[in-house]
Amino acid sequence: MLRIVFLVNLFLLLLFAGQITTNADTLISYSIFAVITLILAAIILTLRRRNKTKERGIRTGWDLMWNKLRRNKSAMAGMWVVCGLCYVAILAPFIVPFDPYIMDWGALSLGPESHHWLGTDEMGRDTLSRAIYATRIAMGIGLMAVTLNSLIGTSLGLLAGYYGGNTDNFIMRLLEFWNSIPFILMAIALMAALGSGLFNLILVVSLTGILEFARIIRGDSQLLRQADYVNAAKVMGIPDRQILKRHILPNCLAPIIIMATLRIGETILTIAGLSFLGLGIQAPMPSLGSMLANGQQFLYENITMSIVPGTVILLIVLSFNLFGDGLRDALDSRITQ
Amino acid sequence: MTDQLVLKVEDLKVYFPVKKGLLKRTVGHVKAVDGVSFEIKQGETFGLVGESGCGKTTIGKAIVHLEPAFAGKIYYKEQEITNLSEAEMRPYRATTQMIFQDPYSSLNPRMTVANIIAEPIRFHRPDADVTAEITAYLEMAGLRKECMLRYPHEFSGGQRQRIGIARALACRPEIIIADEPVSALDVSIQSQIINLLKRLQRELGLSYLFIAHDLSVVKHISDRIGVMYLGCLMEVATTKELYNNPLHPYTQALFASVPIPDPRKRSAKVPLQGEIPSPLNVPPGCKFQTRCPYATELCRDRVPQLEQVGDGHLVACHHWNNLHKK
Amino acid sequence: MDPDILLEVKDLQTTFTTEDGVVNGCNGVSYSLKKGETLAVVGESGSGKSVTAMSILRLIPEPPGQIVRGQILFDGIDLTTASEKEMRKIRGKEIAMIFQEPMTSLNPVITVGRQIGESLKLHEPQLSSTKIKQRVIELLDLVGIPSAEQRCNEFPHQLSGGMKQRVMIAMALACSPRILIADEPTSALDVTIQAQILSLIKKLQQQLDMSVLMITHDLAVVAETADSVAVMYSGRIVEYGAVDEIFHQSKHPYLDGLKKSMPRLDIEQEELYTIAGMVPNPLDIPSGCPFRSRCPQEMACCQNEPPTIFFSDSHYARCWLYADGGHHD
Numbered sequence: 001m002l003r004i005v006f007l008v009n010l011f012l013l014l015l016f017a018g019q020i021t022t023n024a025d026t027l028i029s030y031s032i033f034a035v036i037t038l039i040l041a042a043i044i045l046t047l048r049r050r051n052k053t054k055e056r057g058i059r060t061g062w063d064l065m066w067n068k069l070r071r072n073k074s075a076m077a078g079m080w081v082v083c084g085l086c087y088v089a090i091l092a093p094f095i096v097p098f099d100p101y102i103m104d105w106g107a108l109s110l111g112p113e114s115h116h117w118l119g120t121d122e123m124g125r126d127t128l129s130r131a132i133y134a135t136r137i138a139m140g141i142g143l144m145a146v147t148l149n150s151l152i153g154t155s156l157g158l159l160a161g162y163y164g165g166n167t168d169n170f171i172m173r174l175l176e177f178w179n180s181i182p183f184i185l186m187a188i189a190l191m192a193a194l195g196s197g198l199f200n201l202i203l204v205v206s207l208t209g210i211l212e213f214a215r216i217i218r219g220d221s222q223l224l225r226q227a228d229y230v231n232a233a234k235v236m237g238i239p240d241r242q243i244l245k246r247h248i249l250p251n252c253l254a255p256i257i258i259m260a261t262l263r264i265g266e267t268i269l270t271i272a273g274l275s276f277l278g279l280g281i282q283a284p285m286p287s288l289g290s291m292l293a294n295g296q297q298f299l300y301e302n303i304t305m306s307i308v309p310g311t312v313i314l315l316i317v318l319s320f321n322l323f324g325d326g327l328r329d330a331l332d333s334r335i336t337q
Numbered sequence: 338m339t340d341q342l343v344l345k346v347e348d349l350k351v352y353f354p355v356k357k358g359l360l361k362r363t364v365g366h367v368k369a370v371d372g373v374s375f376e377i378k379q380g381e382t383f384g385l386v387g388e389s390g391c392g393k394t395t396i397g398k399a400i401v402h403l404e405p406a407f408a409g410k411i412y413y414k415e416q417e418i419t420n421l422s423e424a425e426m427r428p429y430r431a432t433t434q435m436i437f438q439d440p441y442s443s444l445n446p447r448m449t450v451a452n453i454i455a456e457p458i459r460f461h462r463p464d465a466d467v468t469a470e471i472t473a474y475l476e477m478a479g480l481r482k483e484c485m486l487r488y489p490h491e492f493s494g495g496q497r498q499r500i501g502i503a504r505a506l507a508c509r510p511e512i513i514i515a516d517e518p519v520s521a522l523d524v525s526i527q528s529q530i531i532n533l534l535k536r537l538q539r540e541l542g543l544s545y546l547f548i549a550h551d552l553s554v555v556k557h558i559s560d561r562i563g564v565m566y567l568g569c570l571m572e573v574a575t576t577k578e579l580y581n582n583p584l585h586p587y588t589q590a591l592f593a594s595v596p597i598p599d600p601r602k603r604s605a606k607v608p609l610q611g612e613i614p615s616p617l618n619v620p621p622g623c624k625f626q627t628r629c630p631y632a633t634e635l636c637r638d639r640v641p642q643l644e645q646v647g648d649g650h651l652v653a654c655h656h657w658n659n660l661h662k663k
Numbered sequence: 664m665d666p667d668i669l670l671e672v673k674d675l676q677t678t679f680t681t682e683d684g685v686v687n688g689c690n691g692v693s694y695s696l697k698k699g700e701t702l703a704v705v706g707e708s709g710s711g712k713s714v715t716a717m718s719i720l721r722l723i724p725e726p727p728g729q730i731v732r733g734q735i736l737f738d739g740i741d742l743t744t745a746s747e748k749e750m751r752k753i754r755g756k757e758i759a760m761i762f763q764e765p766m767t768s769l770n771p772v773i774t775v776g777r778q779i780g781e782s783l784k785l786h787e788p789q790l791s792s793t794k795i796k797q798r799v800i801e802l803l804d805l806v807g808i809p810s811a812e813q814r815c816n817e818f819p820h821q822l823s824g825g826m827k828q829r830v831m832i833a834m835a836l837a838c839s840p841r842i843l844i845a846d847e848p849t850s851a852l853d854v855t856i857q858a859q860i861l862s863l864i865k866k867l868q869q870q871l872d873m874s875v876l877m878i879t880h881d882l883a884v885v886a887e888t889a890d891s892v893a894v895m896y897s898g899r900i901v902e903y904g905a906v907d908e909i910f911h912q913s914k915h916p917y918l919d920g921l922k923k924s925m926p927r928l929d930i931e932q933e934e935l936y937t938i939a940g941m942v943p944n945p946l947d948i949p950s951g952c953p954f955r956s957r958c959p960q961e962m963a964c965c966q967n968e969p970p971t972i973f974f975s976d977s978h979y980a981r982c983w984l985y986a987d988g989g990h991h992d
Contacts, residue, residue, distance in 0.1 A: 228443035237430030388853035523707035528924035528935040557926035596883035
């Protein structure tokens with residue numbers, strides 16, 4: 001299975017090699033894709049080596065999780081859609097039929113037709129190309145925001161759970177205070193203060209939902225803190241920093257991964273919502289939210305303008321949620337076993 | 338065994354605050370360990386027995402600073418280590434190690450056996466030849482070196498306990514606190530671990546603080562035994578003396594309660610009625626008076642102190658002399 | 664069938680289907696429980712001692728578990744084929760069970776009195792509520808709980824471990840069952856409390872004329888309570904006999920090793936005997952005698968299924984060592 005994906009990747013790499021231009025977009029995409037292909041190759045190699053050396057019947061927690069996940073059909077469907085969306089996002093510059101920024105005054109507000117598969121918008125831009133670019137931007141921002149979000153949430157949760165007492169009180173009350181500010185209000189205020197821009201958007205979005213993240217990790221590290229192997233490490237004199245790094249964090253990985261997966265969908269939805277309100281990604285950069293807002297004005301003339309971004313949002317959020325839920329079930333059952 | 342003391346505990350008290358109300362005010366203390374003194378010589382095994390909740394595990398944890406001591410003193414050789422900070426404690430950390438009861442929670446499931454054992458080696462002796470040492474310690478604990486790259490869940494309970502022992506040995510300790518090391522294991526595996534611990538003691542001159550509820554196991558491995566009840570030592574004596582001549586009524590009852598694996602030695606009577614009082618609500622006077630068949634007015638009024646009654650035989654009972662004569 | 668025999672397990676095989684293959688929980692287990700007798704099933708973890716007991720009450724989760732072979736005869740009914748409705752009548756009323764961990768078997772939000780009352784009501788719906796209350800107090804008295812009337816209204820967490828086990832016993836006895844299955848009833852308790860509970864079970868057994876199936880890993884508990892003993896290893900009975908035969912004329916090398924490896928209070932021991940190796944992986948049990956890889960007296964013929972050798976009417980072992988002595992089955 002993995003090998004087929006790897007071969008497809010190689011094929012795509014060769015295919016698109018000719019299309020690299022000095023354009024930064026294509027360069028970045030191509031290098032990211034190349035790195036992913038390399039990682040895939042490494043995974044295949046390690047798996048093969050492990051299969052050779054390991055005795056039969058011995059399985060790691062990850063194996064068990066994968067077996068559980070594989071039998072969960074909706075989670076697998078979610079996973080494949082997520083993978084597909086990732087491909088689309090990464091390879092966007094190579095697969096778009098038209099430049100999403102170029103306006104074609106001869107083809108204004110078209111419905112689906114043979115040339116523009118999903119029609120064009122009121123300025124003659126190809127909707128399919130814009131949707132693909134919007135997906136790329138949404139996924140990119142979503143991923144970055146969630147990474148930042150999980151980094152902050154995890155470290156705060158780890159500290160609060162491991163040290164407990166006043167540290168715990170301080171961190172958790174602070175987060176609860178932060179969380180009590182209505183999100184939209186805070187987003188408007190922050191965007192107004194910082195100015196709109198991709199980086200500020202990522203920052204604003206990543207600051208929400210830290211509390212949920214921290215709470216879960218805090219609960220886990222509170223439990224792990226009492227585990228005998230943590231006690232053993234303390235008795236050996238291992239400093240707290242290393243205990244956190246080596247003994248607590250690796251055992252919190254499962255919930256972190258689940259939370260992050262679920263949050264990507266949510267974050268993309270949030271960004272779309274902000275863009276819909278005009279607070280998020282600014283024109284002319286294509287974004288799912290602003291495309292939707294735009295389409296709303298032409299609901300009677302050209303409904304594809306709304307349907308396309310709406311469907312993409314639905315697809316992204318649904319697939320990430322299905323996949324995340326499946327992951328949670330798979331990991332939870334491993335824990336209870 | 339030599340006469341050099343390696344560990345001395347003096348009047349150790351470990352209290353846990355009981356917090357109540359909105360402001361979490363401390364309204365009282367659970368006296369988990371209430372004034373315990375004992376000492377361990379080099380190469381000796383001191384056994385601590387008692388029923389659940391008697392504070393035996395808490396003593397072990399207090400010695401290695403997993404629980405703070407409320408009062409009292411802990412000495413490693415001549416050095417007092419009771420309230421040392423983590424940094425001051427560092428040179429003594431390797432000297433006292435712990436083996437835990439639950440072989441499943443005592444090993445990090447995300448680390449290979451090699452990494453588990455390498456952790457203390459890298460920390461305490463950064464210049465050591467790590468691979469060679471791991472192999473040596475695995476062998477000492479009776480494991481093959483092929484185990485190195487595996488994860489804990491691939492092992493059975495007994496093997497995991499051996500990995501835990503190898504990890505403790507990797508610190509090159511002088512004292513090992515073994516907290517119920519065999520009570521989670523099957524009988525046929527128990528004896529393997531007990532023999533391993535005895536062999537290591539002979540070969541490395543280790544001292545053990547052996548904490549268990551199972552009298553037969555403690556009797557088998559210990560040189561001296563302390564019997565605990567509700568946070569206090571009731572009787573301390575050499576194993577032989579304690580077994581042949583138990584003076585405290587609680588010790589006597591404890592021995593009599595242990596079922597003997599021989600149907601011809603069945604006894605019909607129940608040696609001890611009643612339950613252990615809650616540690617939140619400890620009876621005044623002698624802590625054992627609520628269950629003691631010989632309790633008198635004196636026992637309800639005054640707390641008996643540990644007194645020397647023979648060579649190294651201490652007992653905390655007002656009436657030991659009268660009971661003894663009977 | 665011997666009229667004294669209350670429950671007979673014949674050639675029982677219960678399997679569990681796992682991702683790695685089919686595991687035998689117990690394989691070809693046969694024993695019989697006489698009226699008023701205590702039969703102890705003793706074995707280490709994974710020996711299948713609990714699986715047989717759970718099979719009797721059909722408490723094996725299906726799937727993954729399945730009783731594939733054998734019969735369990737109780738009162739002329741084969742429990743392996745009985746309907747769920749028939750089983751409900753038998754569970755609790757005819758055959759009751761107590762477990763190792765009393766806390767998880769009691770509902771934490773319902774008072775002790777109501778929990779006992781409920782099982783009474785289930786099997787004897789004609790009882791009035793005052794009658795039930797009265798009976799609950801009687802039961803609590805019977806199992807030695809002081810000030811029973813007051814304890815009725817307490818919740819499980821207000822009781823100590825020993826008291827909870829007493830409550831469990833009271834619940835099990837609510838409908839005066841004919842058989843009590845005790846699955847490691849004292850393993851979670853302290854020694855002084857263990858002695859109390861064991862003597863309580865013995866006393867109640869005589870008083871109520873029950874048969875007890877005692878499942879335990881502790882040979883000392885067996886010696887203290889049992890009349891007959893079945894020793895299990897890797898899902899099979901390796902030796903079976905009256906308690907005195909098991910402790911003083913044991914035949915199977917596994918039982919011998921187990922007895923020698925126990926630290927004992929009543930005897931001076933230098934070095935403990937150890938049984939080498941580990942319990943075999945249930946997925947990969949060696950052919951023939953399951954103990955042969957750890958056995959100090961392994962022979963070539965041990966690769967074949969060991970014969971059942973009888974040493975007396977009640978005493979047998981399954982081992983090639985005695986293939987020439989004794990008489991074949």
